[in-house]
Amino acid sequence: MTDTTISIAEDTWVEAGQEVNSPEQLREYVAQLRAAVSHMQTGLGRAAWGALTGRSWLDTPADETPNVPDILSQHLEMTVTPAGTTAKDATYRQSLAALLVALDAVDRATLTVWLAQTAAQDPDRRA
Template identity: 70%
Template sequence: MTDDTWVEQGQEISSANGLREYVAEIRAQVSHMQTGLSRAAWGALQGRSWIDTPGGERPNYQDLLREHLDMTCTPPGITAKDAVYRQSLAALLVALDAVDRATLTTWIAEISAQDPNRPA
């Protein structure tokens, strides 16, 4: 059984206000997904959960991506399966970031359409 909540919400929108609220909801959901996925990735890579990691040792999203996941070349000694796993997680996090940026762009475009000279 699939959850068609997003499809059902999207097909009922008939105004700019409705679209603005829909995009804001997408942005909030993406933020939650990005936070959850980055914390889960940290836990899986470190062998201890995010909540069990002392606060000073917890990387933020960007640090996790840069230092542990995204690779332009594989470090010496890393296995192919580990490299693919890390790159896959990096790709998911980057895709969520792209959605977040797209929703922000949509919000700015809507403001610009109303008044192009208004500060964003």
């Protein structure tokens, strides 16, 4: 990891955010946030896959590995609890789904921030 990359492990988000003093720095900060959220979403999706299937992501053949939306739809999201599912298991699955959806919402929000910043600079620029 480079010195300019914000590391979650180092808990530097607050420190980095309080040093922002220009729109360009804000764009860079939001871009780093978006990248970190994307990594979190991918990591959590793969971890959920392993926990729910009993087979780690690395031990799953490439042609069988789903993306995060597939993991959500096939294993986590429930409008009705499947027969035989315990309340503990249903709650666990719903909480994982909520975390993945929340990370997706943050990813979409950071894209909206980028679009807003771009539009403020040049409203006619192609996105």
